[in-house]
């Protein structure tokens with residue numbers, strides 16, 4: 001299949017502190033030089049990328065015409081929205097291309113997409129066929145909804161960080177200075193002291209386990225969360241498994257030690273850290289906790305989530 005397929009472009013100008021429009025304007029001449037056709041769509045509100053992707057997938061689901069490639073310019077949240085729009089139309093022919101323009105950009109880091117927009121476009125233009133990657137499927141038994149995630153779904157500390165960060169004026173300020181990850185860092189401290197230990201029940205491979213002092217309870221599709229923190233280096237979008245990492249509540253000094261150990265991947269050997277590598281998983285909390293999906297705030301509530309592996313066609317050549 002050729003790369004002459006047109007691009008249907010979704011641009012979130014609110015990602016990464018508002019630089020996405022400029023990024024897009026840098027890329028347009030490259031598409032024009034190559035005589036590639038594109039239609040541009042700027043998101044008008046949160047959730048709009050889901051609607052745009054859903055409408056596109058619906059349109060091409062029933063036609064034999066060659067479908068466009070859905071090119072997303074935004075952060076992990078915009079990618080999450082577009083992915084969920086596509087996944088609502090089973091067996092649609094639209095592959096997903098992505099140029100990271102967010103503050104965290106964990107998906108790009110996790111699958112080998114450079115954060116340099118021109119090089120990321122080069123990775124897309126070098127592709128000759130779709131690349132099928134694992135994504136997570138989440139059946140929310142509390143809310144009776146099914147959703148998909150490219151990065152992770154977390155309950156507890158990381159979700160608390162997302163909640164605080166998304167409400168913080170510091171994030172907007174730091175994004176302006178290309179230091180979005182620092183916003184997460186500032187929220188870490190606040191979230192650490194506000195996040196209490198909570199009970200969590202995990203059912204994996206037919207076995208139920210209970211943890212009384214849950215703190216980080218994150219099901220991930222690739223290694224990174226929180227803007228480049230290596231939660232689990234062995235997690236992969238190619239192995240048809242999801243990885244659940246549970247970290248129990250410890251004191252601040254132990255937590256700093258565990259955090260530092262993550263960068264050497266020694267944390268999983270420590271007693272407060274538990275790891276499940278499975279195809280299916282059931283995670284339940286009995287108390288209301290914060291949740292996050294791909295960095296999007298799910299609010300504070302009781303969670304009863306069934307996880308499994310799904311797939312999405314992407315369009316890029318990964319960096320080694």
Ligand SMILES: Nc1ncnc2c1ncn2[C@@H]1O[C@H](COP(=O)(O)OP(=O)(O)OP(=O)(O)O)[C@@H](O)[C@H]1O
Pocket residue numbers: 012013014015016017043044045046047048074075076077078079081101102103104105106180294295296
């Ligand atoms: N027109 C809009 N006005 C306001 N918010 C929007 C608009 N379009 C999209 N959004 C919202 O912008 C939010 C942030 O987008 P996104 O997560 O992609 O960027 P980011 O937070 O900078 O990146 P990352 O998630 O990688 O840290 C998303 O929650 C999305 O719903």
